[in-house]
Amino acid sequence: MKTLRLTLESFRFAWQALKSNLLRTVLSLLGVTVGIFAIIAVFAVVDSLESNVRKSMSFVGDKVIYVGKWPWAFGGEYPWWKYFNRPVPTVREFRELQKLLGPNNKGVAIFGAVGGSVLKSGSNSVSDCALQGVSFEYRKVSDVPIAEGRYFTSQEVDGARNVAIIGATIAENLYPNGSAIGQEFNARGRKFVVVGVMQKEGKKLLDTPSNDTNCLIPFGMFTKMFALNTGGMTGVTPTIAVKGSDDDPGLLDLEYELQGVMRNIRGLKPRQEDNFALNRPEMLANAISQLFSIIGVAGAVIGSFAMLVGGFGIANIMFVSVKERTNIIGIQKSLGAKNYFILFQFLFEAIFLCLIGGAAGIFLVYLITLVPQDSLPMFLSAGNIVLGLTVSVVIGVLAGIIPAVLASNLDPVIAIRSK
Structure with a gap:
């Protein structure tokens, strides 16, 4: 005291x-x-x-491994032409991964995108939009914040229906006087019905893809509109993404399993090098x-x-x-x-x-x-x-x-x- x-x-x-x-x-x-x-x-x-x-960089997702042709970070003196000659991911490989991967994953998705698209609704239009075809489990590997409406149903994705989820900027320009849900617009000569509108992100410090000018459509419809790259120089190259589980914090178990399954799918012999890249957002985060x-x-x-x-x-x-x-x-x-x-x-x-x-x-x-x-x-x-x-x-x-x-x-x- x-x-x-x-x-x-x-x-x-x-x-x-x-x-x-x-x-x-x-x-x-x-x-x-x-x-x-x-x-x-x-x-x-x-x-x-x-x-x-x-x-x-949130568009790359969290606890996700991306299967691609090119690695995000080149290391050592590995010749670039070996990467160039690698096959691109395919829809067949996506289906095989869905069937063969064990409980270490929470979802497998495939998606592709094309920029510079023009969307029209009546007398309104918006240019320089990204049309992105996604599978049903895309929302598990990447952030799709829905502000109005809903996400795709599995029936809509499997049936390759003409439905779309649009960004906030697209909705504001095409439908300035009311809700965008249930409205129609034209893209690349096809009509789509809006089932969802994503939350507005605003400007970003880096010039990275923004949901504001992004239009999601079912992957099946996307493949009808654009030819996929099958290993040549033309076509859209799809990306396969696998979401890791919370029980695998370092994603090491998922990476080893994914590497083994991909080698099996592509028929690689034990002494052959991997002809695919497993990329993780942690590379960028670190x-x-x-x-x-x-x-x-x-x-x-x-x-x-x-x-x-x-x-x-x-x-x-x-x-x-x-x-x-x-x-x-x-x-x-x-x-x-x-x-x-x-x-x-x-x-x-x-x-x-x-x-x-x-x-x-x-x-x-x-x-x-x-x-x-x-x-x-x-x-x-x-x-x-x-x-x-x-x-x-x-x-x-x-x-x-x-x-x-x-x-x-x-x-x-x-x-x-x-x-």
């Missing part, structure tokens, strides 16, 4: 000292405010960039994480210089404060004040200064996040707030500990005689 009372008394003395020298307090806060602002602003920008980039971790460290180092200047400013002010209040310290000690009471008094004052300055810097970063940005919306995470306040406390302790120790060790007789 006594310790708590002395601590509160130290807080009160520190607060009174700050209020009595308001102008000096404000000026000393500027260095810490700028330092914390620089550090937290860098981390906020890095977090926002990383979040936006990952959002832009590269993104490494890139932004480097950017974050570089930004923190740059911001720390501003924080260092602020810390020296606080230390200088604390030395001045000890010099000005030497007489008061002597009186306090002559009345029975302990050394730790004097120590806490000045240490709390330094921490107060840094906390107020840090809070001001964090508030400035928060104000920046309120500025509307279409391509890069910024946000201030709770982790960055805690980091800013923690750094402020640490700087306060480091900047105030030496002046506080000097004040606590003053001889009361000499201190009282000082002017």
